[in-house]
Amino acid sequence: MLVGRDEEFAAVRTGLAALVPRQPTIVEITGDPGAGKTAFLTHLLRQLPSVFHVDLAAHRWTPAALARLGRLSRVRPVVAVLDDAHRAEPALAALRHLLVDAPPPGRLAVLCAYRPRQAPRSLLRLVTGTGAGIRQLAVPLGALPEAAAEALLPRVLPATRRATLAAAGERLPGLLAVLGAHPELVDADGILVLERVVELGSSRCLAGLLGPEIDLADEPTRRILHTVAVLGEVADPGLVAEVGQLPCTAAVEALDQLVRMDLLRYAADDIILRPRHALVRAAAYQDAPAGWRAGAHLRADAALRQRRADPRTCGWHLLRAGATASRFARVHEIARELVTLDPPLAARLSRLAVTLAPPDDPVALGDALLTRARATAASGDLTDALGLAQASLDTLPGPDTRLAATVLRAELADRLGPNVPVRARLAREHTTTVRRLRPRLSVAQGRLAARDGRWGELGPLVTEIQAAIGAETDPPLVAVARTTLAARAAAHGSTDIAADELRAAEALVDAMSDRALAGCLDVPEWLAWVQGVVLEKADALRHVTRAVALAREHGQAHVLPGLLAGQARIAAGSGRLDEAISVAIEAERAGRSVGARQAVTIALTYRAMALLWRAGPQAAAPVGEEAVQEARHEPALHDTALAVLSHIRFAQGRHTEARHLTGTLVQPGRGQPRRRDLQPKWLAGHAEFLVAGGLLDEAYAWSQRAEAAAAALGLEIRRAEARLATAQVLLARRDPVGALAAAQESIRLFTDRQADLSLGEAHLMVAGCLDALRESGAARNHIHLARVIAERTPSAWLRQQVVNAQRRHGAGQRRWAVVTGPDLTQAERRVAALVAEGLTNRAVAMRLYVTERTVEAHLTRVYRKLGVSSRAALAALLRDGGGAVPPGGTPGTG
Numbered sequence: 051m052l053v054g055r056d057e058e059f060a061a062v063r064t065g066l067a068a069l070v071p072r073q074p075t076i077v078e079i080t081g082d083p084g085a086g087k088t089a090f091l092t093h094l095l096r097q098l099p100s101v102f103h104v105d106l107a108a109h110r111w112t113p114a115a116l117a118r119l120g121r122l123s124r125v126r127p128v129v130a131v132l133d134d135a136h137r138a139e140p141a142l143a144a145l146r147h148l149l150v151d152a153p154p155p156g157r158l159a160v161l162c163a164y165r166p167r168q169a170p171r172s173l174l175r176l177v178t179g180t181g182a183g184i185r186q187l188a189v190p191l192g193a194l195p196e197a198a199a200e201a202l203l204p205r206v207l208p209a210t211r212r213a214t215l216a217a218a219g220e221r222l223p224g225l226l227a228v229l230g231a232h233p234e235l236v237d238a239d240g241i242l243v244l245e246r247v248v249e250l251g252s253s254r255c256l257a258g259l260l261g262p263e264i265d266l267a268d269e270p271t272r273r274i275l276h277t278v279a280v281l282g283e284v285a286d287p288g289l290v291a292e293v294g295q296l297p298c299t300a301a302v303e304a305l306d307q308l309v310r311m312d313l314l315r316y317a318a319d320d321i322i323l324r325p326r327h328a329l330v331r332a333a334a335y336q337d338a339p340a341g342w343r344a345g346a347h348l349r350a351d352a353a354l355r356q357r358r359a360d361p362r363t364c365g366w367h368l369l370r371a372g373a374t375a376s377r378f379a380r381v382h383e384i385a386r387e388l389v390t391l392d393p394p395l396a397a398r399l400s401r402l403a404v405t406l407a408p409p410d411d412p413v414a415l416g417d418a419l420l421t422r423a424r425a426t427a428a429s430g431d432l433t434d435a436l437g438l439a440q441a442s443l444d445t446l447p448g449p450d451t452r453l454a455a456t457v458l459r460a461e462l463a464d465r466l467g468p469n470v471p472v473r474a475r476l477a478r479e480h481t482t483t484v485r486r487l488r489p490r491l492s493v494a495q496g497r498l499a500a501r502d503g504r505w506g507e508l509g510p511l512v513t514e515i516q517a518a519i520g521a522e523t524d525p526p527l528v529a530v531a532r533t534t535l536a537a538r539a540a541a542h543g544s545t546d547i548a549a550d551e552l553r554a555a556e557a558l559v560d561a562m563s564d565r566a567l568a569g570c571l572d573v574p575e576w577l578a579w580v581q582g583v584v585l586e587k588a589d590a591l592r593h594v595t596r597a598v599a600l601a602r603e604h605g606q607a608h609v610l611p612g613l614l615a616g617q618a619r620i621a622a623g624s625g626r627l628d629e630a631i632s633v634a635i636e637a638e639r640a641g642r643s644v645g646a647r648q649a650v651t652i653a654l655t656y657r658a659m660a661l662l663w664r665a666g667p668q669a670a671a672p673v674g675e676e677a678v679q680e681a682r683h684e685p686a687l688h689d690t691a692l693a694v695l696s697h698i699r700f701a702q703g704r705h706t707e708a709r710h711l712t713g714t715l716v717q718p719g720r721g722q723p724r725r726r727d728l729q730p731k732w733l734a735g736h737a738e739f740l741v742a743g744g745l746l747d748e749a750y751a752w753s754q755r756a757e758a759a760a761a762a763l764g765l766e767i768r769r770a771e772a773r774l775a776t777a778q779v780l781l782a783r784r785d786p787v788g789a790l791a792a793a794q795e796s797i798r799l800f801t802d803r804q805a806d807l808s809l810g811e812a813h814l815m816v817a818g819c820l821d822a823l824r825e826s827g828a829a830r831n832h833i834h835l836a837r838v839i840a841e842r843t844p845s846a847w848l849r850q851q852v853v854n855a856q857r858r859h860g861a862g863q864r865r866w867a868v869v870t871g872p873d874l875t876q877a878e879r880r881v882a883a884l885v886a887e888g889l890t891n892r893a894v895a896m897r898l899y900v901t902e903r904t905v906e907a908h909l910t911r912v913y914r915k916l917g918v919s920s921r922a923a924l925a926a927l928l929r930d931g932g933g934a935v936p937p938g939g940t941p942g943t944g
Contacts, residue, residue, distance in 0.1 A: 052093040053223075054198025055086070058189050062094055062161075065187045066102070069127050069157035074149050074184050078177055079163040081191035083261065083312060083326070084224025087163040088133055090191060094161070101126055108132040108160075111144035119148070123156025135164035135173055142172050149176075149184055167312045193221035202226045207233060214240045220327070228255050228329055235332065242328040244282075245370070247336050259333040263311045270296055274304035275313060276338035278323065279331045280346045280367075285323050289357075293349045347371040351380075361387045365399050378406040378414060386421050390569040393428035393605045400425050416447025420455050427462060430607030430644040436462045449484045457494040461572065464498055465612065467647040467683060489518035493531045497576060500537040503686050503725055508538055526570040529558040529577065537580045541726045545764035548584050552577070556589060568604040571597050575613050578620065583727045584765070587624045587804045594620060611641035611649035615656070622656040625806045627844045630660035651681040655691045658698065663807055663845040667701035674698045689715055689725055693732050696739070701847075703900035705742045705877060712736040716752070730760035730768040734775035741782045742876040749779045770799030771808065777815050782876065786822035793819055810839040810848045814855055854897065857887060874915060881908040882916075886925040 052059065062077055069075060079087050095104055103126050105119060122128050132138060132145065145160065164173060177186070193199070199221035200212040207215070215233055218240040219225035229236060232253060235246050250256070264272065277294035278285045291301035305323060308314040313330060314323045325331035335343070351367040365384045382403040388396035400422035407415040419442035427435035439459040443452060460476050476495040483491050492514035499507040518531045536551035555577055559567070567574065574597040581590035594617045601610040614637030622630035634657035641649035654677035661670035674695040681688040696711035715732045733756035740749035756772035774796040780789035793815040800809040813836035820829035833855045840849040874882065884894045891909070895902045918924045 052090065053201055054194035055090055055093075055191070058090065058191060059094060059097075061187065061189055063097075065185075066098070066127070066129065066159055069159055071123075071156050072153060072183075074153050075159040075187060076149060076177060076184060077159060077161045077187045077189060079161060079189045079191065080166050082167070082222065083165060083259070084220075084222040085191040086223035087191055089223065091131060091133055091161060091163055095129075095131065098129065103128045105130045108145065109138050109141050111141055111148075116144060116148055116152075119158070120152070120154035120156070123154040123158045125156070127157040127159070128154070130158070130160045132160060133163045135162045136168040136170065139170055139172065142170075142176060146176055153183065165312060168310065194223065194226075196221065199226060203230045204233070214238065218242065219329075224259070225327060225329055228253075228259065231255050235329075242332060244332060244335060247332045248340075250336070253336065256329065256333045256336060259327075259330050260313065260337065261311070263313070264337070267307070267311070270300050271304040271307050272337075274301055275308055275334045276342070277346060278305075278308070278314060278325060279334035279338060280343060280370075281350055282331065283322070283324055287323075289350075289353055290323075292353050293346055295349070344371045344374040348374060362392045362395060365392070365395050369395070369399055369402060372402070373405075378403060378408065378418075381406055382414075382418055382421060385418075385425065389421065389425045389428055390565075390604050390606065393425050393607070396425035397422060397429050412445045413448045413451065416442045416445040416451045416455070419445065420447070420451055420458070423455070423458060427458070427608040428606050432462050432466050432608055432645050435608070436466065449487060453479070453483060453487045453491060457491070460494060460498060462608075464501070465608065465646045465648060489514045489521065490527060493518050493527060493534065496534045497530055500534050500541075501576075501579075501686075503541070505538065505541055505726075508534070512538070525558045525562060526573045529555040529573050532558075533573075533577045533580050537583065540580070540584050540763075540765075543762045543764045545584065548580075549586075552581055552584060552586065552589075556581075556593070559593060564600055567597070568600045568606065571601055571606055571609045571613065575609060575616060578616050582616070582620045582623065587620055591617070591620050591624065607640070607644055608646075611637050611644060611646040611653075614640060615649040615652035618653055618660075619656045622660040624804045625663075625843050625845070627660045627664040631657055631664065634660070647680070648684060648687065651677060651684055651687045651691065654680055655687070655694055658691075659694045662694075662698055662701060663847050666847055667698045670698045671702065686725060690728065693728065693735065697735060700735075700739055700742065703877060703898065703904050705739055705875075709736065709739040709743060712739060716755075726763060727765065727768070730756050730763060730765075730772050733759055734771045737775045738778055741778055744875040746779065746783050750776075750783065753779045766799045767803045767805055767808075770796045770803070770805070770812070773799065774808070774812055774815060777819065778876075781815075781819055781822060786819045790816065790819035790823065806839050806843055807845055807848055810836045810843075810845075810852070813839070814851055817855055850897065854884070874912060875908075878908045878912050878915075881905055882912045882924060885909060885912075885921055888925075 062079075065075060065077060079090060081087050098104065103122050105115075105128060107115060108130050109132070119128055119130065130148070132141060135142070145162075148154070148158070149160065162173075162177065194202075196213070196216060199216035199219070200209070202223060203212045203215055203226060211233070215229045215236055216226065218236045219229045232250060232255075235242055235250065237243050247256075260275075264275070267275070273294050273296065274290060277290050281289060281293060287302050287305060288298065290305065291298040294301060296304070305314065309316070309323070312326055313334070315326050316323055325334065338346075347367040347370045351364050351371070354364050354367070361384055365388050368381050368384060381399055385396050385399035385403050388399065400418055403418040404415065404422060407418050419438055423435045423438035423442060426438055436459060439455045439462065442455040443459070447455065456476065456479050476491065476498070479491055480488060492511040496508050496511045496515050499505070499511070512535070515531045515534060519528055519535075532551045532555035536548040536555065539545070539548035539551065559574055559577055574593040578590040578594035578597070581587070581593070594613055598610070598613045598617055600606070601613055614633050618630045618634035618637055621627075621633060634653040637653035638650050638657070641647070641653060654673055658670045658674035658677055661673055674691070677691040678688065678695050681691045692711050693715060696708045696715075699705075699711060700708035712732055712735050716729070716736050733752055737749045737752035737756060740746075740752060753772065753776040756775055757769070760768040760772040773792045777789040777793035777796065780786075780792060793812055796812045797809065797816060800812055803809075813832040817829040817832040817836070820826070820832065833852065836848075837852045837856070840852045880898055881894055884897060885891075889897065891902050891905045894905045898905070912924065913919060916924065916927060918927055
């Protein structure tokens with residue numbers, strides 16, 4: 051059954067039904083090879099009514115045969131068929147005689163099927179210059195409709211796979227027949243994989259794409275076709291002649307012949323020749339002798355190297371040459387170059403290099419295994435890469451290779467998780483590493499120690515790290531060394547020293563080209579991480595964004611999860627909440643695909659933080675819980691995840707649980723904090739949670755600890771967070787003057803620090819303090835400033851806090867006053883204020899992201915403490931100044 055040609059079939063049937071005497075009709079059925087012209091003719095002739103006389107002997111017409119057709123046409127309509135007319139040069143003269151010189155007296159139609167690109171001039175002149183006495187009907191056969199093309203493919207294949215194959219076969223029936231028989235030749239992206247042609251072995255349907263012309267071609271023409279199949283897209287005539295080992299003139303003649311045979315076509319620039327279709331290249335590649343093919347690939351590599359071609363192209367030819375590529379040095383050279391260009395190809399080439407390494411040269415074998423480990427890691431298989439790095443060490447390589455393999459093993463183990471004693475192994479290497487390489491080892495060891503907050507381990511390495519800065523000429527290594535020293539300085543409160551080191555490291559990274567930086571993307575990853583700690587967020591985001599782009603472009607799958615997680619962390623801290631959430635989701639997905647547990651934990655943690663601000667605690671809670679669970683074996687990351695979860699719990703109204711979580715982070719005797727940069731924030735959060743529980747004296751003590759830790763750290767934004775916590779405590783302790791001073795200073799410190807969300811909180815706190823002092827006009831000004839900030843951020847949480855403050859002030863229902871009755875907790879004050887504004891318990895619960903039962907419990911305690919028994923009495927008491935409900939705390943970050 052003919053599929054997808056209904057319109058064309060109907061057009062021919064209509065034309066044949068309208069035949070008239072003495073006016074022959076020529077029907078041109080044209081199309082590229084594989085369009086199905088012969089199948090179309092066969093189906094058409096089977097469907098013709100019996101009244102038609104069909105003549106299939108057009109290729110062998112004689113004068114007697116033509117005379118016979120003329121006589122038959124008087125009796126019944128005659129249909130003469132000339133298939134593959136582009137190959138029927140002798141029959142064209144007889145056809146001209148039949149149509150032009152002596153047209154028959156009866157009804158005659160000639161069905162002429164041919165390939166336009168291969169049609170001789172005599173055929174084209176005949177079909178275009180027949181004159182007014184001949185009717186013409188053109189029936190071009192192009193690509194099939196999508197549904198018809200997919201119907202020609204095996205139904206056992208999924209629909210998406212059939213669609214991919216149909217597109218790869220250009221929806222031409224002949225090509226689809228090959229792909230239906232061998233769907234494995236095309237990958238998921240619709241690209242033909244030439245290596246699979248070799249694995250396929252002999253295939254009659256694939257070989258049939260070359261047509262009968264290839265059997266008639268001479269040896270030079272056939273060899274040039276094979277050469278073009280080997281070269282693919284880079285087949286210019288000079289290169290073809292060199293690889294095919296023919297004189298240039300002979301190669302050009304053969305190329306012209308292949309163009310006439312429509313096996314090759316010129317590209318748009320009319321310079322580069324390529325096979326008509328990828329399947330034609332596959333057929334020609336299969337047709338070439340295997341031994342000749344391997345040699346041609348080696349010649350192609352040599353010729354392309356002289357032309358400074360893309361290393362990926364050279365590497366592919368070496369890979370296809372296989373065992374015949376006996377030059378280990380060349381294969382290994384290209385494999386190393388491809389690690390940052392095409393990691394999967396580099397991994398395959400380095401595997402070949404391992405087999406080619408001289409058996410008596412352990413240094414060469416160790417180098418090849420190290421290259422394979424790097425390529426495997428960049429391809430995303432960190433576990434196998436870790437084993438290959440160890441295998442490189444087991445070969446007893448040279449000192450440089452040993453150090454590189456040791457450092458790679460440590461970095462891979464660090465990305466995979468804490469199950470491997472990374473730092474201990476690096477420390478043991480100091481006894482075996484030659485003196486000139488010890489500074490490099492110390493830099494690697496120091497970075498890992500700094501990442502985990504192991505400042506005691508980093509201290510003894512400082513001298514050698516400084517020596518590396520002074521002696522090394524390797525910019526990536528020096529940048530890592532300076533960044534590590536910056537991290538140590540920031541942890542010890544020397545922020546000026548940290549900033550100087552970061553600027554020097556940043557200058558080195560900025561001076562590196564993209565190609566150079568692509569080979570060491572862990573450098574900007576580390577730089578951006580420490581810049582985020584020192585709160586240079588704009589620079590950190592710039593570096594990590596550049597590194598992410600390079601990781602995508604160069605296929606560096608091993609560093610991409612960490613880079614994305616770092617980008618999410620910086621975006622969340624900068625208030626770019628939507629970006630943080632989307633990037634964190636991608637980081638988690640990428641991290642799970644390669645087994646990078648650290649990146650997964652970081653991504654979950656900062657997605658939870660962004661969700662808390664963006665959509666509220668109910669959306670953030672499941673992600674925060676998952677982050678804590680994921681980080682259970684990573685102490686430093688576990689602390690950060692716990693801190694974020696504590697703020698989620700607080701926002702949910704689970705204040706006791708929030709205090710417990712932060713208590714585990716800040717209580718004395720816990721040991722040296724791993725994240726000193728976050729310690730003031732955690733202390734401030736704990737103080738806020740204590741205020742909510744009515745533990746004001748204890749809260750004040752913790753807020754002062756937060757201020758002391760922030761002052762020692764030297765980071766102004768941490769001082770701002772500590773001062774904001776102090777303001778909350780002082781306001782709760784009925785000291786609005788002191789609270790106002792602290793809150794105003796927090797505004798000054800937050801300004802221009804890319805901390806809009808915290809700045810909005812600070813303005814609301816100042817408004818609460820001013821309201822307590824009965825300065826409502828000034829309070830409304832700060833609410834307005836908070837509203838401006840909220841409108842330019844995507845934080846639904848901050849917007850809700852601003853709305854709450856606006857309703858309290860705009861409605862004129864109450865003025866803030868110092869509490870004169872029994873103390874209320876911060877949660878009770880929030881509930882009292884909203885109830886006094888006329889909200890129902892359910893509305894209050896929705897506003898505060900808590901349950902109605904929680905609201906009822908708070909309200910019961912408010913009634914008891916203030917001595918009222920109804921909502922109206924509560925509203926009157928607050929309106930008359932008998933109680934104060936300052937703006938509550940909003941989400942913090944871990």
